[in-house]
Amino acid sequence: MSATVRRPGVGDPLDVPALHAFFDTLAVLLRAGVTVVAEAAYRDRLWRPGRGPLTKTADLRIIRCTTSTPTIIQRMTERADSDRHRSAHDDRQLLTEIAVGAYRPEEFVDISLDAPALLVDTSDGYRPGSAEIEAFVRAS
Template identity: 45%
Template sequence: MLIVISGPPGSGKTTLAHQVAQAVGCPAICRDEIKEGMAHATPGFVPGPGDPLTMRTLATFFDVLGLFAGRGTTVVAEAAFQDRVWRPGLEPLASQAEIRIVHCEVDPEVAYQRITARSASTPSRSVHEDAYHDKERWVRNHQVFDRIALDVPTLIVDTTDGYHPGLPEIAAFLRR
């Protein structure tokens, strides 16, 4: 099974992905963690739209997911998964693994607070172009987030204050 954890920045995807992976008993592959690791080997890297490191990260992310799916390994895949960018990478994996999507939704103000706090306290976040400096632009981008739309079982989780539905219900959805 390929468990896709998706949502806009600051929606709690990474935290939920690691909790789901622990509950299911499988690895979590997080796109931002891959990029942060790749940035260590790229001195002086400056993030920007479509920068070379971001493009290599995308390819690496799908290579890793393809390897797990091809070997019959359940895996949690976590990224923003906006439909226009991510669908081409996910669709081929549907022939190798059953895909289930857990989409995180969050109040934009809460997401903004999370991402600014995370950026201030976690130096490795500097490799991401989160555009949190302009709050109005960031909120607009949050509101037009184009979530992944595959014809697969999908669960919406509100992460504004905890998880609704909770982790036991999320795990039950994944076992169906």
């Protein structure tokens, strides 16, 4: 069996299998009755195909983290410089696209889902804070 080599960026051969594995794993855990926190920065077009089965078995909550574009750029730069695991996200290419105006973080398309949602500002800590986030997640 040969391994597929990871190539960061658009068109990576592991992107689609990883997306399927993400949703398949969530489905297995939810069917088993496990409470799951699924963290991903997928745009709506990537969430839409995989979320259908999840909405049938889960009591979903959406937490959307946000901050300013300069803070996003600073954090991406720091992670690209210090975290070798970030190479899968091709932060350097994304930073280049931001610099030339080909990508604007403020135009990120959130997932559209009929589920409770909470916007959390992560500019300096969390606003609302941990207690409010926990209460939102636990609400029925």
